[in-house]
Amino acid sequence: MLEISNLVKRYGQSKPVLEGLDLKVEGNSVVSIVGASGAGKSTMLRCINRLVEPTSGSIKLNGTELVNLKGAELRRARRKIGMVFQGFNLLDRLTVMENVLAGRLGYVNLYQAITRRYPQADIERAFSLMERVGIAHYANKRADELSGGERQRVGVVRALMQEPEVLLADEPTASLDPRTSEQIMMLLQSLASELSLPVLINIHNVAQAKTYTERVVGLRHGKMIFDGLPADFNKDALDAIYGGIEAPDETVSEQPQSSAEVARHDSA
Amino acid sequence: MTPPDPQPSVPRTWKKPPFIANPLLRYGIFIVAVVYLVWAFGSLPFNWARISEGLPRAARIFSGGFPPSFERFGLLLTGFKESFQIAILATLLGVLLSIPFAVMAARNIAPLPIYLIGRSVIIISRSFHPVIVAILFVAAVGFGPLAGILTLTLYSIGFVGKLLAEEIEEIDWGQVEAMRATGAGYLATLFYAVFPQILPRQVGLSMYQLDSNLRASAVVGIVGAGGIGGTLMNAFGRYDYDFAFAILLIIIAVILLSEGISGWVRKKIW
Numbered sequence: 001m002l003e004i005s006n007l008v009k010r011y012g013q014s015k016p017v018l019e020g021l022d023l024k025v026e027g028n029s030v031v032s033i034v035g036a037s038g039a040g041k042s043t044m045l046r047c048i049n050r051l052v053e054p055t056s057g058s059i060k061l062n063g064t065e066l067v068n069l070k071g072a073e074l075r076r077a078r079r080k081i082g083m084v085f086q087g088f089n090l091l092d093r094l095t096v097m098e099n100v101l102a103g104r105l106g107y108v109n110l111y112q113a114i115t116r117r118y119p120q121a122d123i124e125r126a127f128s129l130m131e132r133v134g135i136a137h138y139a140n141k142r143a144d145e146l147s148g149g150e151r152q153r154v155g156v157v158r159a160l161m162q163e164p165e166v167l168l169a170d171e172p173t174a175s176l177d178p179r180t181s182e183q184i185m186m187l188l189q190s191l192a193s194e195l196s197l198p199v200l201i202n203i204h205n206v207a208q209a210k211t212y213t214e215r216v217v218g219l220r221h222g223k224m225i226f227d228g229l230p231a232d233f234n235k236d237a238l239d240a241i242y243g244g245i246e247a248p249d250e251t252v253s254e255q256p257q258s259s260a261e262v263a264r265h266d267s268a
Numbered sequence: 269m270t271p272p273d274p275q276p277s278v279p280r281t282w283k284k285p286p287f288i289a290n291p292l293l294r295y296g297i298f299i300v301a302v303v304y305l306v307w308a309f310g311s312l313p314f315n316w317a318r319i320s321e322g323l324p325r326a327a328r329i330f331s332g333g334f335p336p337s338f339e340r341f342g343l344l345l346t347g348f349k350e351s352f353q354i355a356i357l358a359t360l361l362g363v364l365l366s367i368p369f370a371v372m373a374a375r376n377i378a379p380l381p382i383y384l385i386g387r388s389v390i391i392i393s394r395s396f397h398p399v400i401v402a403i404l405f406v407a408a409v410g411f412g413p414l415a416g417i418l419t420l421t422l423y424s425i426g427f428v429g430k431l432l433a434e435e436i437e438e439i440d441w442g443q444v445e446a447m448r449a450t451g452a453g454y455l456a457t458l459f460y461a462v463f464p465q466i467l468p469r470q471v472g473l474s475m476y477q478l479d480s481n482l483r484a485s486a487v488v489g490i491v492g493a494g495g496i497g498g499t500l501m502n503a504f505g506r507y508d509y510d511f512a513f514a515i516l517l518i519i520i521a522v523i524l525l526s527e528g529i530s531g532w533v534r535k536k537i538w
Contacts, residue, residue, distance in 0.1 A: 105450050
């Protein structure tokens with residue numbers, strides 16, 4: 001169970017990106033997080049595995065408080081949090097197998113990592129997961145030779161290699177074409193139930209969010225303004241989340257600071 | 269908005285804007301440069317009598333160099349062999365040692381105190397020309413190839429370390445984030461997310477450095493750090509201009525060859 005309470009994140013002295021967020025995700029539910037750019041979706045996800053340092057608040061994963069962890073303890077906690085990225089973030093010059101095995105880096109020692117002598121169980125797990133998502137025949141190919149959809153599958157398998165207790169997906173389909181992105185969403189959905197794993201997906205595509213997830217969370221300006229079933233996510237909720245955003249003048253004047261900050265952090 | 273006039277009555281002209289906008293500054297800089305050049309040439313002590321005396325002497329040395337003599341080929345070979353050994357050993361050592369210093373000197377992956385140490389090592393090893401360093405090492409460890417190896421190792425650390433550090437600062441950060449997210453430690457992240465990204469650059473730099481060390485090994489030999497430079501210096505000292513000339517020719521040939529090979533290898537790896 002993932003339990004976020006009163007999470008605040010502020011970059012420098014500007015207006016907070018997250019203003020006291022509460023979120024509870026239990027069991028193997030697939031939760032989509034929707035919101036305009038700069039609403040704080042990405043920041044929230046990155047606070048969970050501490051790629052971004054939360055300013056205050058509490059994040060608990062199965063009872064372990066994540067916010068104050070340091071050094072080896074933080075690394076041990078990160079092993080239990082898988083993450084899938086928008087830009088895939090694969091090790092481009094390494095093979096698919098090395099990318100997948102990199103998901104075990106939190107478990108093996110440095111010698112095993114450098115010499116690629118991973119335990120037999122890890123290699124078995126790697127092959128069976130790759131077979132599950134249909135990329136096993138690419139094991140010895142370089143990661144940058146694959147297509148977008150295949151690369152994101154590598155990203156998903158790498159995250160699952162960690163034997164995570166929660167999976168975070170930060171706009172996993174935003175760099176993919178519509179068909180491929182549906183396949184990835186379907187994959188995440190079915191993996192969540194197969195591995196009974198809670199999954200948090202940041203997503204821009206509201207239609208996909210409603211189709212492939214069982215709970216929708218809407219963020220705006222760092223506050224949660226919708227939390228409910230996809231069926232209840234109607235026109236009003238959509239307007240509340242994206243309303244007024246279309247008018248470019250208003251967005252710029254409303255919150256130039258935080259959206260600029262998030263953009264910088266996203267590109268970093 | 270009105271559409272632009274299709275046929276303007278006056279033909280419009282365009283000139284590239286001047287590099288320095290202010291005309292006063294532009295011509296001022298030009299005049300200052302000319303005045304300084306004239307003053308500098310006028311005030312430096314050129315001894316024209318000595319120069320005109322020296323010209324025929326230089327001609328005599330060159331004519332003494334013809335035809336170049338390859339009689340003492342064995343000596344030449346020994347010198348070159350030593351130079352190659354110095355260059356190769358120094359390149360290997362320097363390139364290997366430059367990696368940790370490059371990591372230390374990359375702002376994005378090193379904490380500030382470590383960064384400052386790394387940068388200082390690189391700046392210090394880059395601040396002196398190899399000849400000056402060679403003089404120091406010859407004084408410290410005596411004449412011979414060891415001084416040459418130490419000199420060029422230091423030189424390689426500075427050069428390769430600096431460029432490698434800049435390469436590390438420009439890597440795709442997403443890969444580092446992905447490794448951190450798996451719970452990987454610092455060194456594992458380096459080996460998986462950083463080193464593969466800088467590998468092609470590293471190989472290219474090593475080839476270039478080998479090339480450059482070969483050239484420099486001839487120079488540092490002149491101050492007593494071993495290699496063909498020493499042989500050349502001895503030949504000059506004994507007025508064996510024909511032998512010295514042969515050495516110079518071979519140096520040119522070797523540099524041309526090594527430049528060709530390293531260029532070819534770098535192109536293959538890119």
